[in-house]
Amino acid sequence: MDVTPFTLTAHQHPLVRALLRENADTVAALVTGLGSPLHIVLPQVFTQNALQLQAVFDALGVSHTLLYAKKANKAHCFANACSALGMGVDVASSAELSKTLAAGVTGSMIGVSGPEKTDALLSLALLQGCLVAIDSLSELQRVVQLAGKLRRAARVLLRCRPHSQPHSRFGLTEREQQAALDYCIQQQRAVVLEGFAFHLNGYSTQERARSASALIDLCLHAQARGLATCRQVDLGGGLPVQYVAPAQWTRFLQQDEPAHYHANRSFGGFYPYGVARPGALALRDVLTHPLEAGTSLAHKARTHGIQFILEPGRALLDQAGLTLFSVQGIKARQHYSIITAQGSSLSLSEQWFNSEYLPDPLLLGHRPASAQPFLACVAASTCLESDMLTWRKIAFPCPVQRGDRLVYLNTAGYQMDANESPFHEAELPLKVAIELSQQGPGLHWQLDRSPSQFT
Ligand SMILES: *Cc1c(COP(=O)(O)O)cnc(C)c1O
Numbered sequence: 001m002d003v004t005p006f007t008l009t010a011h012q013h014p015l016v017r018a019l020l021r022e023n024a025d026t027v028a029a030l031v032t033g034l035g036s037p038l039h040i041v042l043p044q045v046f047t048q049n050a051l052q053l054q055a056v057f058d059a060l061g062v063s064h065t066l067l068y069a070k071k072a073n074k075a076h077c078f079a080n081a082c083s084a085l086g087m088g089v090d091v092a093s094s095a096e097l098s099k100t101l102a103a104g105v106t107g108s109m110i111g112v113s114g115p116e117k118t119d120a121l122l123s124l125a126l127l128q129g130c131l132v133a134i135d136s137l138s139e140l141q142r143v144v145q146l147a148g149k150l151r152r153a154a155r156v157l158l159r160c161r162p163h164s165q166p167h168s169r170f171g172l173t174e175r176e177q178q179a180a181l182d183y184c185i186q187q188q189r190a191v192v193l194e195g196f197a198f199h200l201n202g203y204s205t206q207e208r209a210r211s212a213s214a215l216i217d218l219c220l221h222a223q224a225r226g227l228a229t230c231r232q233v234d235l236g237g238g239l240p241v242q243y244v245a246p247a248q249w250t251r252f253l254q255q256d257e258p259a260h261y262h263a264n265r266s267f268g269g270f271y272p273y274g275v276a277r278p279g280a281l282a283l284r285d286v287l288t289h290p291l292e293a294g295t296s297l298a299h300k301a302r303t304h305g306i307q308f309i310l311e312p313g314r315a316l317l318d319q320a321g322l323t324l325f326s327v328q329g330i331k332a333r334q335h336y337s338i339i340t341a342q343g344s345s346l347s348l349s350e351q352w353f354n355s356e357y358l359p360d361p362l363l364l365g366h367r368p369a370s371a372q373p374f375l376a377c378v379a380a381s382t383c384l385e386s387d388m389l390t391w392r393k394i395a396f397p398c399p400v401q402r403g404d405r406l407v408y409l410n411t412a413g414y415q416m417d418a419n420e421s422p423f424h425e426a427e428l429p430l431k432v433a434i435e436l437s438q439q440g441p442g443l444h445w446q447l448d449r450s451p452s453q454f455t
Helices: 014-022 026-033 045-060 075-085 095-104 118-128 135-150 174-186 204-225 246-255 280-285 297-304 349-353
Strands: 038-041 066-071 088-091 110-112 129-134 156-161 191-197 231-232 307-310 321-333 336-341 372-378 388-396 403-407 430-436 443-447
Touching: 014 026, 014 430, 026 038, 026 321, 026 403, 026 430, 026 443, 038 388, 045 066, 045 075, 045 095, 045 280, 045 349, 045 430, 066 403, 075 297, 095 110, 095 118, 095 246, 110 118, 118 129, 118 135, 129 135, 135 156, 135 174, 135 191, 156 174, 156 231, 174 191, 174 204, 174 443, 191 204, 191 307, 204 231, 204 280, 204 297, 231 280
Parallel strands: 038 430, 066 088, 066 307, 088 110, 110 129, 129 156, 156 191, 191 231, 231 307, 336 372
Antiparallel strands: 038 321, 321 336, 321 403, 372 388, 430 443
């Protein structure tokens, strides 16, 4: 059987390239010293991504608030970056909220989302003046009670179930929205309705623009009923990230087949790794999307003094991290090899959605290429048959050896730590935050720990 797998070359941000080319020895020393897997996080790249998204709004003259969806990565350095930028954070648990406050983000810049939030989370949000996205009528009633008890007015958004996603378990139905609006009008001492929110699964520009436009209409309706504060539309997150070149991605999908994977494994679907219009481009597409009557979404927002909230997770983390695994050993199989890497696929979350993180892993450091590529899949060092980092047979340029390090690029968005556990009594992998000097070689690294652990 002659299997020639297709390459999926992961994009590399210039800072990532500088890190891997000019500082490979330091990176290798960090993995030796701190253990495998090791996550590297790059707050400089996160900051660049945030500025790019803000520039899209600014260029279109649309006022906006950017909230980083914290669930996409637990690293403290990203919350610290938000604080430094004066940017907000979207949280959905008491621990996420308290860590965000500890990073120096003020309560008024924090959005609280998630379904049927606990009284503890809602109370802390009320006391800190956070903006709470209400997901059900019963939650709204609890917020009103808590606001009375704490003698605070709650700042709220009503999260709406999008028309295009009638099976979503999140958000209020149209009937519930009306009841919630009536209730907010009755309870104006306890709740300040600041606007409406939605979050779409999927990446359709048109769906996102139409949903946003409908929520602008809802704001105007609420204003007409006397709620002058109702001026914000929360677009949710969901800006896609481009991991590999679109042309390469299209070719990959055309030739993809089970024979290219260890054990003839097949998957139900993949993230759109080669999406054509990622991040800031996708945001621009949404805001400039033509609506009925010849206007665009941006124009409609400007006309009515509406402010957008955007809650990206993955798009802010694009290129802002990578994950290294030490190679423990190599097994030869007919036509390919199995690399055993120290760690588990819990540190590369895509396997936990019955899918695979497809961008090709690299070998750290440089070795001359051999005449034939070295075909290998990558297994974890656990005792589960299914614990594989990469089922796909990757064409490495030279034979992989014990002691090598594999680099998985662009893992900061959701891959790193969403599912990590102490399986086999392993310690949770560490994260190192790295800042590179913009001029010449040299870097500064620090363990990513809570602010209380630094002087
Ligand atoms: C997860 C989530 C986000 C972030 O989504 P991304 O796809 O990472 O941008 C934003 N808002 C809500 C309500 C979410 O649940």
